[in-house]
Amino acid sequence: MARYTGADCKRCRREKQKLFLKGSKCESAKCPIEIRPYPPGEHGRGRTKDSEYLLQLREKQKCSRIYGVLEKQFVNYYKEANQKTGKTGENLLRILETRLDNVVYRAGFAKSRDHARQLVRHGHINVNGRKTDIPSARVSVNDIVEVREGSRNLTPFEVAKAEAGEKTVPAWLEAIPSNLRILVHSMPERQVIDTQVQEQLIVELYSK
Numbered sequence: 001m002a003r004y005t006g007a008d009c010k011r012c013r014r015e016k017q018k019l020f021l022k023g024s025k026c027e028s029a030k031c032p033i034e035i036r037p038y039p040p041g042e043h044g045r046g047r048t049k050d051s052e053y054l055l056q057l058r059e060k061q062k063c064s065r066i067y068g069v070l071e072k073q074f075v076n077y078y079k080e081a082n083q084k085t086g087k088t089g090e091n092l093l094r095i096l097e098t099r100l101d102n103v104v105y106r107a108g109f110a111k112s113r114d115h116a117r118q119l120v121r122h123g124h125i126n127v128n129g130r131k132t133d134i135p136s137a138r139v140s141v142n143d144i145v146e147v148r149e150g151s152r153n154l155t156p157f158e159v160a161k162a163e164a165g166e167k168t169v170p171a172w173l174e175a176i177p178s179n180l181r182i183l184v185h186s187m188p189e190r191q192v193i194d195t196q197v198q199e200q201l202i203v204e205l206y207s208k
Contacts, residue, residue, distance in 0.1 A: 056202065056204050060201070066195060089200050089202060092202065093199055094193075098139050103182060104125060106170055106173060107145075110156065119156065124157075125146070129144075145181070172188045
């Protein structure tokens with residue numbers, strides 16, 4: 001599966017805000033954006049003309065980077081969202097939120113979406129009792145996501161149980177750290193998705 005393998009912190013600096021791609025490092029004083037709050041590169045401190053197209057492009061880039069999705073897959077998600085009833089932008093965010101790797105991250109079982117993706121890829125997660133090692137697999141209402149029996153004593157999951165309650169779990173999910181289980185109660189509505197993106201700019205970009 002294709003994935004980005006470059007420096008995550010450069011991506012945050014490019015967007016001039018924290019995208020929380022590195023887990024606990026993003027919360028510490030070592031976060032590069034705290035030290036160098038400007039885009040990377042020789043001309044990072046120079047002024048750029050914020051054209052309408054640039055604003056739309058940056059918003060799309062920010063969204064795809066937050067969720068760890070490459071361009072081809074992101075475009076496919078947009079096309080799917082556009083075919084659904086309702087607002088395309090909200091449909092797009094709902095698709096991204098219901099990815100399995102994001103659900104594992106949102107429940108507090110991983111420090112970042114990259115970490116969650118790794119846990120899924122390594123076969124540590126079951127969905128409705130069946131091993132699912134595809135990070136882009138999507139959950140549905142009433143699904144039960146849980147850590148496999150043989151993986152529950154691994155360090156990441158011991159840490160997740162010890163730190164239970166420190167992270168706010170969105171209302172559409174219910175995390176049960178003691179059982180390393182996640183219950184999907186509903187599909188996420190826009191008002192409970194805290195991703196800081198203006199999805200309408202993404203719609204305008206792809207509508208051209």
